[in-house]
Amino acid sequence: MNCTKCKTKAVIGLPRHNAAFCKLCFNGFVHEQVARAVKSERMFGPNDRILVAVSGGKDSLTLWSILLTLGYRADALYVDLGIPNYSEKSHEKVERFADKLAQSHETKLIVHTVQEQAGAGIRELAMLIRRPTCSTCGTIKRYQFNRAAVEQHYDVMATGHNLDDEAARLLGNVLHWQTEYLDKQGPSLPASVEGFAKKVKPLYRLSEREIAAYAVLNRIDYIVEECPMAKGSKMLLYKEVLNRLETESPGTKQRFYCGFLERGIATEPRTGTMQEHDQAMLQPCTTCGQPTSAEVCSYCKMMARAKAKVHST
Ligand code: SF4
Numbered sequence: 001m002n003c004t005k006c007k008t009k010a011v012i013g014l015p016r017h018n019a020a021f022c023k024l025c026f027n028g029f030v031h032e033q034v035a036r037a038v039k040s041e042r043m044f045g046p047n048d049r050i051l052v053a054v055s056g057g058k059d060s061l062t063l064w065s066i067l068l069t070l071g072y073r074a075d076a077l078y079v080d081l082g083i084p085n086y087s088e089k090s091h092e093k094v095e096r097f098a099d100k101l102a103q104s105h106e107t108k109l110i111v112h113t114v115q116e117q118a119g120a121g122i123r124e125l126a127m128l129i130r131r132p133t134c135s136t137c138g139t140i141k142r143y144q145f146n147r148a149a150v151e152q153h154y155d156v157m158a159t160g161h162n163l164d165d166e167a168a169r170l171l172g173n174v175l176h177w178q179t180e181y182l183d184k185q186g187p188s189l190p191a192s193v194e195g196f197a198k199k200v201k202p203l204y205r206l207s208e209r210e211i212a213a214y215a216v217l218n219r220i221d222y223i224v225e226e227c228p229m230a231k232g233s234k235m236l237l238y239k240e241v242l243n244r245l246e247t248e249s250p251g252t253k254q255r256f257y258c259g260f261l262e263r264g265i266a267t268e269p270r271t272g273t274m275q276e277h278d279q280a281m282l283q284p285c286t287t288c289g290q291p292t293s294a295e296v297c298s299y300c301k302m303m304a305r306a307k308a309k310v311h312s313t
Pocket residue numbers: 122133134135137138227228229230
């Protein structure tokens with residue numbers, strides 16, 4: 001198999017593009033896909049400060065590295081969830097990768113440790129407040145990322161969601177007709193109301209397999225294990241189903257997700273009155289000052305409940 005572009009020996013075949021690439025041309029292809037995503041979705045410009053949410057996995061570390069390679073100003077935030085046998089490893093990978101990047105780029109890593117703030121890791125915290133671990137995790141991560149982005153004046157927050165993630169999420173939302181989530185499925189979500197950072201997904205044009213190949217070829221040392229809490233999740237099942245379809249008919253995932261975007265369902269502008277309504281409903285949380293529609297935000301409520309439980313035991 002030879003490279004479609006330069007005819008030297010190919011290292012990867014891409015059936016959905018009917019192409020094969022050598023390492024150099026594959027890197028060029030990946031960078032081009034990211035540059036195209038950034039431009040077509042107007043994610044950010046060369047002077048914007050970007051905060052990348054990193055987990056230690058291949059997607060987020062690859063994203064951080066590519067953004068710096070393309071000349072963008074990108075720092076990263078890692079949230080240490082305190083999951084035994086997993087968080088130590090992922091934290092170490094992130095720290096090491098940050099040191100490596102800092103040798104050739106101007107960049108920094110910000111770390112938030114759940115244990116330090118809450119006095120317990122995510123699993124114990126979820127048990128204390130009787131909520132599923134992943135929904136507790138979601139609340140903490142959303143809160144910490146948004147808070148860091150807004151308080152430290154980043155223009156935009158970037159996550160490593162790839163084509164497989166987005167297609168699987170779309171499949172889940174369509175299967176359950178969760179139409180209220182569809183307008184949040186675009187790769188670029190503007191900061192619709194003050195106090196909430198703009199969120200973008202620059203890897204949405206690349207599949208999980210392509211990102212894994214890029215990470216291996218470019219010696220990005222990532223944590224291979226998934227978070228143990230993800231076991232048995234519906235998202236993994238949807239990904240499996242889509243992979244099966246992709247093998248039979250290359251390009252299915254891209255046609256499904258990009259077809260959805262082309263139809264404008266994700267980007268349909270909400271009416272001005274709706275946005276004004278949202279803005280009017282928001283007020284600073286009386287505990288932390290972050291915008292919320294209630295008196296106290298859901299993060300602070302959660303933390304207060306956890307503290308009350310600790311004191312009562
Ligand atoms: S699987 Fe659950 S606990 Fe693990 S990182 Fe994802 S949301 Fe958090």
